[in-house]
Amino acid sequence: MPQDVQKDCPARPLHLFSNDARTPPEDFATSCWIAMARDRHRTEPDDDGFTLLEVLLAIALLAIALPILLGLRNFDLGLQERASELTAATLLAQEKLLETELSGQYAIGETAGEFLNLPLGAQTTIQAVPRAVGYRWKRTIAPTPLELIREIRIKISWLRGEVEESIEVSTYVFAGRSTF
Incomplete structure (x- = not known):
């Protein structure tokens, strides 16, 4: 039975699935749901793409920097x-x-x-x-x-x-x- 719970809830450490007296069997499901809820809100470092906030910040930086750089070029x-x-x-x-x-x-x-x-030294003429x-x-x-x-x-x-x-x-x- 602990193996089945471990498959359904892979985010929990192995020591929580032991048959010792510290962890009653009815808490397995509860702890699994808490662990999955926590994992759902975590972002992995290898996620692809940018968030909307990152894109908006990049556009804001460009909106500030480009006019300044163009003004410096004209100067x-x-x-x-x-x-x-x-x-x-x-x-x-x-x-x-x-x-x-x-x-x-x-x-x-x-x-x-x-x-x-x-x-130098030449005579000036009207056609100069x-x-x-x-x-x-x-x-x-x-x-x-x-x-x-x-x-x-x-x-x-x-x-x-x-x-x-x-x-x-x-x-x-x-x-x-x-x-x-």
């Missing part, structure tokens, strides 16, 4: 564009500074213009086309407290949307006696 694109503009402006400023130093003309004053598609579209330069040569030293400032400006942005680089050069 990143803006930063890349700004970095590209700053790099181009810095290179153009260095070019103008080098052009000024190579010319050797350090007359005090201010000049401005746009970047043309000409190599702009090569750095949207970028403008302003060169200022100013005196310093030392007579033979000049300050050269190059300002590169461009429009970013409706706002004008600019960078400025400067250096000091020895002006020699021929520029006075």
Whole structure:
């Protein structure tokens, strides 16, 4: 008889099906029903699929995370564009500074213009086309407290949307006696 109860109620340990005085035979059925009721509410770790709660939590996490990630990507694109503009402006400023130093003309004053598609030292013509579209330069040569030293400032400006942005680089050069 204990073998039959054990087959019907496999979740109970073997020591409960012994014929000792601690477990009366009428309690076998009761203990079996309690054990089966407990086992019915247990979940096995190898169950397949997801619960509705798990699916809803996953969707909620996606609903929160995706807009944030897309916003960060858009912000990143803006930063890349700004970095590209700053790099181009810095290179153009260095070019103008080098052009000024190579010319050797350090007359005090201010000049401005746009970047043309000409190599250094070439003559400008009416047919020259702009090569750095949207970028403008302003060169200022100013005196310093030392007579033979000049300050050269190059300002590169461009429009970013409706706002004008600019960078400025400067250096000091020895002006020699021929520029006075």
